[in-house]
Amino acid sequence: MSSKTKPDKTTIGLLALIVTQSACSVFFLSDAVADIIADGMAALNDVHLHVEMVATLSLIVAVILEGRFLVRLLRRNAHAERGLSIASGALHDLMEQYFHEWGLTPSEADVATFAIKGLDIAEIAEVRGTAEGTVKAHLNAIYRKSGTSGRGALLGLLVDDLLAQPLIERKEPPKDVPKASGLA
Amino acid sequence: MKNVKVWDPLIRIFHWSLVICFISNALITDPESQLHRQIGYVVVGLVAFRIIWGFVGSRHARFRDFPPSISGSVGQLSDMATGRKRIHVGHTPLGALMIYNLIVTLIGIAITGYIMTTLRFWGIEWVKELHEICVTWAEFSVVAHIAAVVWESRRTGVNLPKAMVTGSKTLPTEV
Ligand code: HEM
Numbered sequence: 001m002s003s004k005t006k007p008d009k010t011t012i013g014l015l016a017l018i019v020t021q022s023a024c025s026v027f028f029l030s031d032a033v034a035d036i037i038a039d040g041m042a043a044l045n046d047v048h049l050h051v052e053m054v055a056t057l058s059l060i061v062a063v064i065l066e067g068r069f070l071v072r073l074l075r076r077n078a079h080a081e082r083g084l085s086i087a088s089g090a091l092h093d094l095m096e097q098y099f100h101e102w103g104l105t106p107s108e109a110d111v112a113t114f115a116i117k118g119l120d121i122a123e124i125a126e127v128r129g130t131a132e133g134t135v136k137a138h139l140n141a142i143y144r145k146s147g148t149s150g151r152g153a154l155l156g157l158l159v160d161d162l163l164a165q166p167l168i169e170r171k172e173p174p175k176d177v178p179k180a181s182g183l184a
Numbered sequence: 185m186k187n188v189k190v191w192d193p194l195i196r197i198f199h200w201s202l203v204i205c206f207i208s209n210a211l212i213t214d215p216e217s218q219l220h221r222q223i224g225y226v227v228v229g230l231v232a233f234r235i236i237w238g239f240v241g242s243r244h245a246r247f248r249d250f251p252p253s254i255s256g257s258v259g260q261l262s263d264m265a266t267g268r269k270r271i272h273v274g275h276t277p278l279g280a281l282m283i284y285n286l287i288v289t290l291i292g293i294a295i296t297g298y299i300m301t302t303l304r305f306w307g308i309e310w311v312k313e314l315h316e317i318c319v320t321w322a323e324f325s326v327v328a329h330i331a332a333v334v335w336e337s338r339r340t341g342v343n344l345p346k347a348m349v350t351g352s353k354t355l356p357t358e359v
């Protein structure tokens with residue numbers, strides 16, 4: 001069973017960028033290595049080579065950063081199946097922040113998300129393609145790392161935080177709509 | 185745990201012959217020797233066989249069983265990012281992309297290698313250059329291929345190299 005949701009344009013664009021830049025890095029790097037092998041230590045005095053190396057290294061750093069961004073994007077999309085409302089975005093950010101603080105693994109963070117959404121153990125196991133015993137082990141680790149006693153306490157923690165700050169920023173009414181009709 | 189037959193004997197012979205031939209030509213043989221070309225032609229034969237087998241072979245050997253798919257690949261990446269385990273009996277979507285990449289690159293190596301030996305292109309620098317570029321890309325791809333196989337084996341708990349030797353994948357029964 002593969003996911004039926006079509007990947008969005010940002011994901012595909014980011015992927016294409018990562019693939020292209022990785023391919024370029026491979027060639028620049030192999031070129032530089034070939035230069036060093038051919039010219040030996042003399043190549044290291046070549047300013048041209050230095051500039052090339054700096055450019056290549058920055059390209060590699062860019063690829064790594066894009067990769068990390070892609071991971072975050074994929075996680076967010078995997079959890080936002082019901083549409084990207086402002087509320088689920090804010091909740092998601094808050095959850096990610098906590099998961100990071102507690103040092104949850106990607107699997108534990110995924111299980112925690114589903115537990116908070118109200119799925120039971122059998123359902124989580126089904127979505128994740130794992131055994132129920134594995135899900136139970138993940139849940140235990142989540143409760144231990146977060147210092148909560150169970151699902152209720154975990155949910156309470158998040159709700160407390162959400163209520164402590166305004167969830168939705170008040171927006172100015174759109175300019176092209178007359179104010180009076182806004183009440184109708 | 186249950187065993188599922190996945191790779192037929194010909195796929196496995198193809199794979200390990202290709203491994204031997206590729207490593208020989210990339211690392212061992214003298215590129216100017218006759219042996220280099222002979223091994224290169226064996227690779228051509230292997231790839232040609234694989235393409236035919238992709239249409240008439242056993243179930244998981246067919247290209248139809250692993251079409252290039254962007255949405256499938258993004259799905260597999262999402263599984264990795266969230267630690268989910270979706271077991272694929274045949275090739276995974278990302279694995280499929282790697283296979284097409286390897287096959288196309290090998291064809292590129294073969295074509296540039298062959299035309300280097302023809303009188304018309306003898307000693308022309310850009311052909312040799314192109315042959316080398318294709319080989320570099322193939323070497324990088326192979327390293328990525330092996331890393332991906334090891335990574336996916338550890339992530340999903342299914343020993344993929346073993347399956348390429350014995351032909352059977354050992355899958356957890358719960359799924
Ligand atoms: C898996 C297949 C192959 C691999 C991995 C491979 C690899 C290589 C490598 C690493 C070189 C050295 C490039 C250099 O630094 O000069 C080379 C050169 C060469 N290859 Fe291949 N090759 C393959 C297939 C072929 C085929 C099919 C042919 C021809 C039928 C061929 C003909 C040549 C020739 C003529 C050279 C140039 C030798 C010279 O004059 O320096 N190769 N190949």
Ligand code: HEM
Nearest residue numbers: 195202203206274275276279283286326330333344345348
């Ligand atoms: C020790 C090194 C290698 C190991 C352990 C290895 C392992 C594997 C495994 C486990 C698969 C199946 C992937 C899957 O389950 O979807 C596979 C497929 C494949 N590998 Fe490798 N591989 C190695 C080296 C190579 C090399 C050097 C090449 C070629 C240049 C290569 C080309 C391929 C191709 C073309 C396939 C697709 C098989 C098919 O369906 O025809 N591999 N490899």
